[in-house]
Amino acid sequence: MKQLNLTTLTPIKYLTQVDKVEMSLEAYFRSENFQIGDPIPKEMELAEAMGVSRTAIREALSRFRLLGIIESRKNRGMIITRPDILNNMHRVMDPQLLDGATMKEIFEMRLVIEIGLADILFLRKTNANLKKLEQIVEKEEKTDKKPELVKYDIEFHSMLYEISENKTIQRFQKLLMPVFDYMNNELHVKSQLPDTEYVSHRVLLNVLKNGTPEEFRSKMKRHLLNYFEKV
Amino acid sequence: MKQLNLTTLTPIKYLTQVDKVEMSLEAYFRSENFQIGDPIPKEMELAEAMGVSRTAIREALSRFRLLGIIESRKNRGMIITRPDILNNMHRVMDPQLLDGATMKEIFEMRLVIEIGLADILFLRKTNANLKKLEQIVEKEEKTDKKPELVKYDIEFHSMLYEISENKTIQRFQKLLMPVFDYMNNELHVKSQLPDTEYVSHRVLLNVLKNGTPEEFRSKMKRHLLNYFEKV
DNA sequence: TTAAATTATTATGTATGACATATGCAAATG
DNA sequence: CATTTGCATATGTCATACATAATAATTTAA
Numbered sequence: 001m002k003q004l005n006l007t008t009l010t011p012i013k014y015l016t017q018v019d020k021v022e023m024s025l026e027a028y029f030r031s032e033n034f035q036i037g038d039p040i041p042k043e044m045e046l047a048e049a050m051g052v053s054r055t056a057i058r059e060a061l062s063r064f065r066l067l068g069i070i071e072s073r074k075n076r077g078m079i080i081t082r083p084d085i086l087n088n089m090h091r092v093m094d095p096q097l098l099d100g101a102t103m104k105e106i107f108e109m110r111l112v113i114e115i116g117l118a119d120i121l122f123l124r125k126t127n128a129n130l131k132k133l134e135q136i137v138e139k140e141e142k143t144d145k146k147p148e149l150v151k152y153d154i155e156f157h158s159m160l161y162e163i164s165e166n167k168t169i170q171r172f173q174k175l176l177m178p179v180f181d182y183m184n185n186e187l188h189v190k191s192q193l194p195d196t197e198y199v200s201h202r203v204l205l206n207v208l209k210n211g212t213p214e215e216f217r218s219k220m221k222r223h224l225l226n227y228f229e230k231v
Numbered sequence: 232m233k234q235l236n237l238t239t240l241t242p243i244k245y246l247t248q249v250d251k252v253e254m255s256l257e258a259y260f261r262s263e264n265f266q267i268g269d270p271i272p273k274e275m276e277l278a279e280a281m282g283v284s285r286t287a288i289r290e291a292l293s294r295f296r297l298l299g300i301i302e303s304r305k306n307r308g309m310i311i312t313r314p315d316i317l318n319n320m321h322r323v324m325d326p327q328l329l330d331g332a333t334m335k336e337i338f339e340m341r342l343v344i345e346i347g348l349a350d351i352l353f354l355r356k357t358n359a360n361l362k363k364l365e366q367i368v369e370k371e372e373k374t375d376k377k378p379e380l381v382k383y384d385i386e387f388h389s390m391l392y393e394i395s396e397n398k399t400i401q402r403f404q405k406l407l408m409p410v411f412d413y414m415n416n417e418l419h420v421k422s423q424l425p426d427t428e429y430v431s432h433r434v435l436l437n438v439l440k441n442g443t444p445e446e447f448r449s450k451m452k453r454h455l456l457n458y459f460e461k462v
Numbered sequence: 463t464t465a466a467a468t469t470a471t472t473a474t475g476t477a478t479g480a481c482a483t484a485t486g487c488a489a490a491t492g
Numbered sequence: 493c494a495t496t497t498g499c500a501t502a503t504g505t506c507a508t509a510c511a512t513a514a515t516a517a518t519t520t521a522a
Contacts, residue, residue, distance in 0.1 A: 014304075016504065018293060023232060028320065042473060053506045055286070058475090062249060062290040067322055073245075073357040075473050075514040082330065083323035085337075091257065092314035093297055097267060099313065104401035106316075108351070112400065113340075116347025119452065120339070168336035169343065214445060221350065245477065266494050273502060284477045289504090306485040 021052060022060040029069070034080040040070065042077055086168070089175050097180035106179050111224050113169065114157070118213040118220065120164050129163045130209060137201050150184070199223040199230045252283060253291040260300070265311040271301065275310055299413050317399070320406050326413035337410050342455050344400065345388070349444040349451065360394045361440060368432050381415070387432045430454040 025046070028210065034040065043061070047054045064070045068078070068083040136159060140152035154177070161170045199222045207216045256277070265271065274292070278285045292309070295301045299314040326334065367390060371383035385408070392401045430453045438447045 006292065008361055018504085022297075030327075033327065044473085055506065056504090058294040059290055062293050064318070066253075066294040067319065069323065069328070073476060073514075074475075074512065075471090078472060080328070082328055083325075085320060085323050085329070085333065088298065088319060089316060092300065092313075092316050092318075094261065096261075096264065097300070099317070102316065102399060105397050107441070108397055109344075109400050109403070112344055112347035112351065115350065116343035116345070119346065120343065166336050166339055168333060169340050174339070200325070202352065214449075218445075265474085275502085286474090286477065304485075304505060305483065305504075306500090308502060 011114065011210050015179055017052060017054050018059045021050060022063055022173060024050060025060055025064065029080070036080055036082050038080045040078050040080060052085065086171050093175055093178050095179055098179065103179050103183060106176055107183060110173070110176060113173070114138065114160065114224065115217050115220055117164055117169075118217045120166070121160060121208060121216070122213045124165050125208060129159070130205075133159050133163070133205055133208070137205050140201060153201075156204075248283060249287050249290045252281060252287050255281060256291055256295065260311070267311055267313050269311045271309050271311060317402050321409075324406055324409050326410055329410065334410050334414060337407055338414060341404070341407060341411065344404070345391065345455065346448050346451055348391065348395055348400075349448045351397070352391060352439060352447070353444045355396050356394055356439060360390070360408055361436075364390050364394070364436055364439070368436050371432060384432075386434075428453065447462060 029040070040046075041049070043054050043057050050057070061070065066088065067074070068081060068087055070078050070149075071081045072078040097105075100115075132155065136152055137156045140149065140156070143149065154231045158170075158173070161173045163171070199219045201223075202217055204216070204223060207219050211219075233257065255269060260271070271277075272280070274285050274288050278288045281288070292301065292303075296303070297319065299318055301309050302312040303309040329337075364387065367383055367386045371380065371387070374383075380460070389401075389404070392404045395401070430450045432454075435450055435454060438450050442450075
């Protein structure tokens with residue numbers, strides 16, 4: 001029995017000419033198999049070929065420039081460029097504009113990633129980055145001021161991402177930070193665990209040093225459990 | 232000692248007026264704390280306030296429309312809308328344009344997520360979705376044609392994401408699919424494990440049914456290990 | 463003849479003015 | 493009072509002109 005899927009259906013909205021031009025251009029770029037650095041037709045040629053004004057073409061091209069798919073220099077014309085897959089996400093990562101459900105899902109995604117990262121961390125940990133991690137923990141243990149604790153908490157987890165050496169994951173995490181920040185500050189998410197079950201950064205560090213990935217995951221899960229219960 | 236971070240530095244590029252207008256507008260939207268549905272000033276007002284032509288304003292606004300941050304209706308003016316954090320990523324997920332290093336990182340991210348997902352799967356599995364998963368496995372076991380096997384492989388892993396009930400993670404995975412597809416087809420990524428160590432979808436299913444998250448992670452890791460070694 | 467300086471050409475960037483169109487409001491009409 | 497009509501308004505689209513920077517072509521000078 002075919003399973004019905006409605007997620008790919010987008011709500012009907014009025015399509016302006018620029019929207020259509022944009023879609024046409026995207027299809028064109030893909031179909032023509034452009035490579036990085038390849039020149040694309042000039043604005044007037046596109047306008048004539050599609051039967052619209054240069055203005056409409058330019059508004060559409062402006063969008064592609066935002067996405068980093070094309071670049072233009074005076075007189076040299078426009079060329080295809082390598083887009084950055086995460087470059088524009090930060091623009092829409094405004095907790096003010098996101099709904100609660102999405103924020104929860106984003107938060108859950110963070111948990112999934114930090115738990116799933118364990119194997120890679122054990123694969124790529126070095127004395128150098130373990131030492132950096134230790135320094136953060138030490139600074140954390142020397143203070144009890146809330147803002148500093150928050151700061152070191154962020155530093156600790158960021159350092160874990162850094163140890164993974166995966167720039168894409170790192171950048172993804174940085175993008176999501178405003179959401180975590182908002183959830184921590186505005187929504188006053190607080191630990192619901194008795195203190196005896198709390199796993200500190202020090203514990204995580206020690207497990208990463210001398211333990212196993214399985215152990216690390218289990219501790220990390222507990223470390224993040226107060227959130228986990230919520231979502 | 233302050234750690235130097237160069238990732239936030241973007242390469243210098245020539246900023247057009249439209250780029251500057253875009254940045255100004257973004258800052259303006261954030262600073263004024265606009266809520267969903269709030270109207271924004273009309274084009275002419277913005278143009279006059281910023282001392283540029285309506286054309287420049289419109290090109291910048293066109294970008295925000297692409298991002299889903301604003302929406303406009305004739306005469307009613309423009310309003311702030313709820314952006315979709317993943318809506319535009321598919322446009323830049325063109326394996327043709329991505330570099331190998333990024334694709335590898337994206338692939339690694341998939342592995343991280345699928346391993347990290349284990350706890351949530353055990354939390355949210357139901358008889359209904361386990362049955363769906365079983366049907367996929369059964370269909371897979373009945374064929375030995377390559378294209379069908381690929382299809383069921385995708386279906387199996389997609390179903391896991393579905394069981395997680397996290398729409399954001401699901402959509403993220405769908406976005407990344409072109410990259411996986413490309414890596415499988417074009418790069419001819421093949422298993423490097425002896426057959427005896429291979430973990431089938433059937434095994435994963437059984438563990439999900441009767442095993443533990445830890446066990447599932449370990450099996451999933453092995454299931455994906457041929458990739459894991461590579462990255 | 464060759465190198466430097468000048469000029470012309472070209473394609474993108476910006477500005478302006480005009481008109482189309484749909485929407486909401488107000489006025490007019492029955 | 494309900495319906496219709498007309499008007500004002502803000503966005504959508506187009507055409508045109510000019511600015512600007514990079515390249516090509518041409519001229520000038522040693």
